[in-house]
Amino acid sequence: MKKLIITTCLLMSVFFTFAQTSAKQTFYLVNYYKSDRGKTAEYISLIKTYASKIWKEKIKQGDVASYTLYSVLTSSGDPNYDLVSIQSASSINDFSKTNTADFMKKAFPGMDEKTLSGMANMYTSLRVPVKTEIYSNITALRGEGDYMEVNFMKSLPGKEGEYERQEKEVYQPIHQEFIKNGNRTGWYFNRLIVPVADGSEYNYVTGNLFKDWDKSYSITMEEYLSTYKRLFPKTPLPEAARTMVRTDVWKIEVREK
CATH class of the missing domain: 3.30.70.100 (Alpha-Beta Plaits)
Known part of the structure; x- marks a missing residue:
């Protein structure tokens, strides 16, 4: 009986430890960009017109929970970026779970490969990646x-x-x-x-x-x-x-x- 009680206590201890450590967490993938000279508005327009549909598909699929694009208005320092994108998810692995190109095909089913490739090239021609960071939310x-x-x-x-x-x-x-x-x-x-x-x-x-x-x-x-x-x-x-x-x-x- 004593052995059974000890075993039960150990199992309960493991359960509560697992429950505490497996609580839902939020992670953020943050990409910093520098837009090409005078092309910030053009890049934002491209995201609004096309990329937002891709992100809707990724969210619908459950890859990420949200996507936000920010423009940098002011800074007390001298950052070398003027655009920031943030994806949120409950696991770091979600950020690389699927290929964005696959979602482009779902978002624009009538587009051929050449047009899709040209659209992707437009994004890269309008901004330069500066750095990528991942954060975990504390509170x-x-x-x-x-x-x-x-x-x-x-x-x-x-x-x-x-x-x-x-x-x-x-x-x-x-x-x-x-x-x-x-x-x-x-x-x-x-x-x-x-x-x-x-x-x-x-x-x-x-x-x-x-x-x-x-x-x-x-x-x-x-x-x-x-x-x-x-x-x-x-x-x-x-x-x-x-x-x-x-x-x-x-x-x-x-x-x-």
Whole structure:
């Protein structure tokens, strides 16, 4: 009997461990592009006219959960990209599960191979790939907006766990207040997982979503501090566990989900 109880406890332990580790996760495949001189609008138009139909097919098939194309409006640094595409999925493997060319045929059943090939060449002639990254979502206050303020963060050496704790336990409640007050529509906190190196420029990003352009950069440090004091009146502001590397503001040009 004692042996049976021990075995049952071990099985329950394995079950709960599996349940915790198999919780649904969201991953983001982020591609950064530099458009050819003066051809940004032409590329965006091409995506809206043709590629959006391909992404609809991929989403319908269950390959990815969403696709979004952003244009970069402003930056506090000097990025060498002006367009960013983001795919979301519940598994990293989903990003390479099928061939995009197959979906082109489904999206445009009347087109011959030569026309399809010419269309693909148009995409590559209008922009140059700069880099590709994959992120995992740590926590979020999910929402939608036409603009996103993206903060690229670098955790201090050995402070990754403390920084993640601060974002989840301190800053997420603050962002929740901003959303409640109508200053924002959503907030995301993601960890860079590919590529990762000790010398990486940044290893985390946060995304603040807005519906109106004038809401971007609109929240001052004083508002952060006053909201913190109201939420945590007996706790001093925690010591910083990260540095801010750069802030961009992106505008949604195409969104499929």
